[in-house]
Amino acid sequence: MKIYNTLTGKKENFQPREAGKVSIYVCGPTTYNYIHMGNARPLVFFDTVRRYFKFKGYKVYYVQNFTDVDDKIINRSLKENVKAEDVAERFINEYYRDADDLNVKRADVHPKVSEHINEIIEMIQKLVEKDYAYTVNGNVYFNVSKFNDYGKLSGRCLEDMQAGSRVEVDYKKSNPLDFALWKASKESEPYWDSPWGRGRPGWHIECSAMSIKYLGTSFDVHGGGCDLIFPHHENEIAQSEAATGELFSRYWMHNGFIMVNKEKMSKSLGNFFLVREVLEKFPPDLVRFYLLSTHYRSPLDFDDEKLESSRRGLERIRNSIRLLEEALHQDNEECASSCMTGRLDDIKKSFESAMDDDFNTALAVGTLFDLAHEVNTCVQNRSYCIEDLQKAKELFSTFNNVLGIFKKDVHGDIVTEQAGSEKNDVAEKLMDLILDIRQNARKNKDFATADKIRDTLKEIGITVEDTPNGPRWKI
RNA sequence: GGCGACUUAGCCAAGUGGCUAAGGCAGAGGACUGCAAAUCCUCGAUUCCCCGGUUCGAAUCCGGGAGUCGCCUCCA
Numbered sequence: 388m389k390i391y392n393t394l395t396g397k398k399e400n401f402q403p404r405e406a407g408k409v410s411i412y413v414c415g416p417t418t419y420n421y422i423h424m425g426n427a428r429p430l431v432f433f434d435t436v437r438r439y440f441k442f443k444g445y446k447v448y449y450v451q452n453f454t455d456v457d458d459k460i461i462n463r464s465l466k467e468n469v470k471a472e473d474v475a476e477r478f479i480n481e482y483y484r485d486a487d488d489l490n491v492k493r494a495d496v497h498p499k500v501s502e503h504i505n506e507i508i509e510m511i512q513k514l515v516e517k518d519y520a521y522t523v524n525g526n527v528y529f530n531v532s533k534f535n536d537y538g539k540l541s542g543r544c545l546e547d548m549q550a551g552s553r554v555e556v557d558y559k560k561s562n563p564l565d566f567a568l569w570k571a572s573k574e575s576e577p578y579w580d581s582p583w584g585r586g587r588p589g590w591h592i593e594c595s596a597m598s599i600k601y602l603g604t605s606f607d608v609h610g611g612g613c614d615l616i617f618p619h620h621e622n623e624i625a626q627s628e629a630a631t632g633e634l635f636s637r638y639w640m641h642n643g644f645i646m647v648n649k650e651k652m653s654k655s656l657g658n659f660f661l662v663r664e665v666l667e668k669f670p671p672d673l674v675r676f677y678l679l680s681t682h683y684r685s686p687l688d689f690d691d692e693k694l695e696s697s698r699r700g701l702e703r704i705r706n707s708i709r710l711l712e713e714a715l716h717q718d719n720e721e722c723a724s725s726c727m728t729g730r731l732d733d734i735k736k737s738f739e740s741a742m743d744d745d746f747n748t749a750l751a752v753g754t755l756f757d758l759a760h761e762v763n764t765c766v767q768n769r770s771y772c773i774e775d776l777q778k779a780k781e782l783f784s785t786f787n788n789v790l791g792i793f794k795k796d797v798h799g800d801i802v803t804e805q806a807g808s809e810k811n812d813v814a815e816k817l818m819d820l821i822l823d824i825r826q827n828a829r830k831n832k833d834f835a836t837a838d839k840i841r842d843t844l845k846e847i848g849i850t851v852e853d854t855p856n857g858p859r860w861k862i
Numbered sequence: 863g864g865c866g867a868c869u870u871a872g873c874c875a876a877g878u879g880g881c882u883a884a885g886g887c888a889g890a891g892g893a894c895u896g897c898a899a900a901u902c903c904u905c906g907a908u909u910c911c912c913c914g915g916u917u918c919g920a921a922u923c924c925g926g927g928a929g930u931c932g933c934c935u936c937c938a
Contacts, residue, residue, distance in 0.1 A: 429938050547864045612938030696887045753885040852899045
């Protein structure tokens with residue numbers, strides 16, 4: 388497997404720290420609002436990374452934090468006159484709702500800052516002892532000039548940054564780039580007691596303390612959006628490696644932005660769409676499919692029109708799975724010499740080599756279409772045998788286990804109905820009746836009635852397709 | 863000012879030195895159908911933003927230019 392490592396700027400062969408195991412840390416959201424599409428991209432992508440590592444047989448340990456101590460949470464709590472921890476808890480729950488909708492599996496651990504204050508304090512103490520940090524009026528700052536490798540991730544050097552820095556100079560810091568490990572708390576802010584007085588952790592230290600706690604002083608993959616490269620991840624490296632003396636994360640992966648009208652979707656620009664707003668208009672499988680249709684490091688434009696054209700593509704794959712199931716349920720008279728033989732193995736290989744190459748999900752999605760095409764052709768020509776169909780079905784399932792586009796039913800089969808429009812018993816029986824009436828009309832060449840039924844059903848969102856084996860319908 | 867990314871058919875999007883530049887959407891024609899839908903078959907970039915260079919050979923490497931975007935401040 389090859390992974391593009393931000394640290395080296397190259398694709399590298401993936402070598403896990405421990406054979407057969409992968410440890411992953413992904414920066415999770417600050418829980419002061421519902422998540423938006425920009426948050427959803429890394430969520431879905433790294434979920435897919437995790438799934439693929441599992442597919443490759445690795446034992447994966449996956450950690451994603453919640454930043455539940457933060458200025459923005461405090462601001463919201465003051466505005467709404469509720470406790471900061473209640474704000475955080477509320478949006479953690481809302482996060483899970485969105486993540487579940489997007490078929491994102493839970494991390495093995497979802498650590499929260501508020502529950503790791505001791506680990507954070509210990510780590511800061513170590514940095515103070517080692518003279519990497521200094522204290523000013525109850526604040527503790529990391530001294531970036533003490534850490535020689537500072538800038539190795541983002542590819543900048545201290546001098547350049549100082550020259551062009553637009554950071555408002557904080558007189559308490561000895562270098563403008565020094566960053567807070569511990570912040571003295573103001574009135575009406577949550578606080579914890581520490582050797583430096585009442586306060587709370589700075590932003591970056593949490594990820595270092597928590598990743599080290601759960602994954603060890605050195606681990607395999609650290610992921611997040613590319614806006615985190617500087618300063619967040621740069622600072623994580625500095626404080627972690629300063630504290631432990633070891634290489635922090637071995638591979639750094641960063642996803643590109645979601646764009647709106649060629650501009651980055653961001654909270655400060657106000658041009659963001661909440662995941663749940665989007666899910667009101669588009670089904671979650673489509674959203675996930677769309678996110679994975681572009682390579683993760685490329686920017687991805689987000690607008691309704693593009694979603695809409697993706698919808699047709701996804702429908703094509705869904706149709707193919709339906710066709711496959713249908714054929715599987717009809718006993719195929721004789722086992723024809725199959726046209727699929729060999730092709731299925733090729734497709735599987737293509738899928739794997741796409742994913743092996745820095746998680747090229749866009750190419751992998753292409754192989755999904757190849758598979759669909761193969762299935763459609765063979766089913767149409769009736770030149771298949773059941774074993775082939777079974778194998779094709781398994782392949783769809785295998786690919787889907789990695790990409791996570793379609794949900795699965797209780798039997799582990801892919802749900803072919805569009806998400807949110809599952810058929811139920813009443814609907815089934817009603818449709819049986821209606822289609823029976825329509826079939827009669829057709830038999831009597833009463834096409835006006837037959838077409839009227841079909842057109843009316845279409846208007847309410849039900850598509851009827853006539854096949855040699857009778858009609859089929861879908862929502 | 864510093865650093866970096868991107869520019870491939872109407873649209874989306876793979877491809878990073880060499881067979882005919884994946885795939886999807888849209889579009890055209892055909893098969894199938896009572897008509898449709900679904901599906902299948904056929905068709906689209908003499909060319910990869912522009913200009914130079916390296917090379918037997920470049921969309922792919924190097925130099926220059928144009929445009930777009932991002933990071934350097936909270937942000938996924």
